[in-house]
Amino acid sequence: MRRVNPEDPRAQRTRARLKAAVLDLAAQQELATITVSALARRAEVNRATVYLHYPDVDALVTDAMEETVAAVARAAALCPLDAPRDRAPGPLEELFEHVAANAHMYRRMLGPHGSARFAARMRERLTVELTRRFTGGARPAGWDDVPVGVHAAYLAGALVGVIAHCVTEGTRPEESAPAFWRLFRTGCQSTPDDR
Amino acid sequence: MRRVNPEDPRAQRTRARLKAAVLDLAAQQELATITVSALARRAEVNRATVYLHYPDVDALVTDAMEETVAAVARAAALCPLDAPRDRAPGPLEELFEHVAANAHMYRRMLGPHGSARFAARMRERLTVELTRRFTGGARPAGWDDVPVGVHAAYLAGALVGVIAHCVTEGTRPEESAPAFWRLFRTGCQSTPDDR
DNA sequence: TTGAATAGTCAACATATGTCGTATAAGCAA
DNA sequence: TTGCTTATACGACATATGTTGACTATTCAA
Numbered sequence: 001m002r003r004v005n006p007e008d009p010r011a012q013r014t015r016a017r018l019k020a021a022v023l024d025l026a027a028q029q030e031l032a033t034i035t036v037s038a039l040a041r042r043a044e045v046n047r048a049t050v051y052l053h054y055p056d057v058d059a060l061v062t063d064a065m066e067e068t069v070a071a072v073a074r075a076a077a078l079c080p081l082d083a084p085r086d087r088a089p090g091p092l093e094e095l096f097e098h099v100a101a102n103a104h105m106y107r108r109m110l111g112p113h114g115s116a117r118f119a120a121r122m123r124e125r126l127t128v129e130l131t132r133r134f135t136g137g138a139r140p141a142g143w144d145d146v147p148v149g150v151h152a153a154y155l156a157g158a159l160v161g162v163i164a165h166c167v168t169e170g171t172r173p174e175e176s177a178p179a180f181w182r183l184f185r186t187g188c189q190s191t192p193d194d195r
Numbered sequence: 196m197r198r199v200n201p202e203d204p205r206a207q208r209t210r211a212r213l214k215a216a217v218l219d220l221a222a223q224q225e226l227a228t229i230t231v232s233a234l235a236r237r238a239e240v241n242r243a244t245v246y247l248h249y250p251d252v253d254a255l256v257t258d259a260m261e262e263t264v265a266a267v268a269r270a271a272a273l274c275p276l277d278a279p280r281d282r283a284p285g286p287l288e289e290l291f292e293h294v295a296a297n298a299h300m301y302r303r304m305l306g307p308h309g310s311a312r313f314a315a316r317m318r319e320r321l322t323v324e325l326t327r328r329f330t331g332g333a334r335p336a337g338w339d340d341v342p343v344g345v346h347a348a349y350l351a352g353a354l355v356g357v358i359a360h361c362v363t364e365g366t367r368p369e370e371s372a373p374a375f376w377r378l379f380r381t382g383c384q385s386t387p388d389d390r
Numbered sequence: 391t392t393g394a395a396t397a398g399t400c401a402a403c404a405t406a407t408g409t410c411g412t413a414t415a416a417g418c419a420a
Numbered sequence: 421t422t423g424c425t426t427a428t429a430c431g432a433c434a435t436a437t438g439t440t441g442a443c444t445a446t447t448c449a450a
Contacts, residue, residue, distance in 0.1 A: 001438080001439065001440090002439090002440090004396085004397065004398090005396075005397085008396075008397065008446095008447075009446090009447075010396085010397050010398075010445095010446060010447070011396095011397065011398095014397080014398075032251070035435090035436060035437090036436075036437070036438090037435085037436065037437090045398080045399095046398065046399050046400070047436095047437090047438095048398085048399075048400080048438090048439080048440090049397080049398055049399075051437095051438065051439075052397075052398080055438095056227070081383060110311075110315070111311070111315060112311060112312045112315040112316065113311065113312070114311040114315070115311055116305075116306070116307060116308065116309040116310055116311040116314060117307045117308070119311060119314060120305070120306060120307040120309070120359070121307065123356055123359065127356075127360065139383075140383065140384065145373070145374070145377070146374040146377050146378060147366070147370065147374060149360060149364060149366075150357060150360060150361070150366065150370075150371060150374045150375070150378075151374070151378060153356045153357050153359070153360030153361075154353045154356055154357050154375065154378045155353070155356075155383075156356050157352040157353045157354065157355050157356015157357060157359070157360075158349045158350070158352045158353035158356065159352070160352050160356065161318055161322075161348045161349055161350075161351050161352015161353065161355065161356075162345055162348050162349050162352060164315070164318065164348070164352070165322065165344060165345060165348030165352075166345070166348075169344060171342070171344075171345065175342065175345075176345060178340070179340070179341040179342060179345045179346070180345070180349065182340070182341050183341060183345075183346060183349045183382065184382060184383055185382050185383060185384060186382045186384070187378065187379060187380050187381045187382025187383075187384075188276060188334075188335065188350075188379055188380060188382075189335065189380060189381070189382075196408080196409065196410095197409085197410090199426085199427065199428095200426075200427085203416095203417075203426075203427065204416090204417075205415095205416060205417070205426085205427050205428075206426095206427065206428095209427080209428080230405090230406060230407090231406075231407070231408090232405085232406065232407090240428080240429090241428065241429050241430070242406095242407090242408095243408090243409080243410090243428085243429075243430080243431095244427080244428055244429075246407095246408065246409075247427075247428080250408095
């Protein structure tokens with residue numbers, strides 16, 4: 001099908017309107033019920049134009065959330081790995097505060113009627129960021145038998161899982177951030193209190 | 196809309212045919228391209244009948260995978276938490292062997308064009324099973340400040356993340372199972388070799 | 391300022407969707 | 421067996437989808 005030059009200022013304007021429109025709609029209804037027709041109407045764009053930019057609503061909404069996802073991944077990668085286990089580092093606290101503040105959106109995206117594309121994108125971004133961090137020498141010694149990619153995927157999945165859990169259960173960030181950090185730092189040992 | 200009695204033998208037969216048909220199709224094409232029309236044709240069922248059982252293809256395919264998901268959750272919950280960190284327990288090895296053997300399906304389900312419903316269902320099943328396990332007293336001492344639900348969600352997410360990673364990267368089970376176990380047992384400590 | 395390139399609009403299309411009402415037939419209970 | 425219940429088939433419908441080709445108007449370079 002016909003595509004479009006993403007650099008063109010006209011295209012950029014249209015994309016911006018589409019992103020705003022889809023976030024607008026997603027705040028009010030389930031993703032699956034957002035029709036391309038309604039979207040085009042809301043963005044004041046012709047229906048056919050939508051297809052010049054995105055193959056489907058899923059791709060659009062994922063792109064609209066790209067900034068947010070990048071910010072989350074950045075925050076996660078900023079955490080000093082050697083921070084004390086009983087005190088979550090600042091970036092992680094801010095991350096969970098951000099999630100709690102936007103719980104509605106994360107619930108919509110990561111819930112059963114959410115977007116597989118968004119979830120996959122989030123995991124991927126986190127995995128890439130953490131892999132970069134680990135290969136950059138940030139990983140403590142003694143982990144050479146665990147592939148870096150698996151380690152990163154483990155943490156990325158864990159974070160997404162905890163986020164999904166907290167936004168549905170309403171767990172507050174003062175509780176979720178330290179819990180996550182504790183789990184991250186200590187794993188599940190029989191005697192977790194020793195080092 | 197109109198529903199149907201799931202106990203009725205006619206309904207059970209139809210459901211079985213629908214599940215078989217959707218797994219059949221999912222083995223060959225992207226989920227999003229599976230139309231209700233093609234599905235009904237394959238299952239030799241009237242198109243309207245599909246809607247008597249499932250609201251959409253997503254719900255159908257998730258239901259068709261229910262047994263598989265349950266088996267994964269069961270295997271995960273079977274792992275003895277105090278198994279040595281350098282030796283993954285049997286159920287976990289079998290779990291990753293199963294995943295590797297069905298990598299194609301897991302890739303389709305958990306990938307960017309997969310099913311949010313399936314992923315959420317998998318995380319939920321795992322979370323429930325692990326929560327049951329933990330509240331049953333299986334959790335080691337010293338974890339009282341971490342809510343059981345968060346702990347379970349952390350591990351459920353981590354497992355899904357690692358599975359998704361391994362099926363896309365082609366990591367072999369002899370590598371992924373020990374790596375996961377090691378991560379699970381030890382967390383990310385600066386000096387991981389002590390207990 | 392002019393003109394070529396192309397993003398967006400518009401109407402039209404074949405197909406898919408979700409939902410009807412009605413007819414048929416499978417299941418079940420007396 | 422008979423008769424009630426209800427799952428499925430079938431045809432029809434309004435709407436949504438994804439794509440096309442022709443037209444309009446914005447952008448940008450010469």
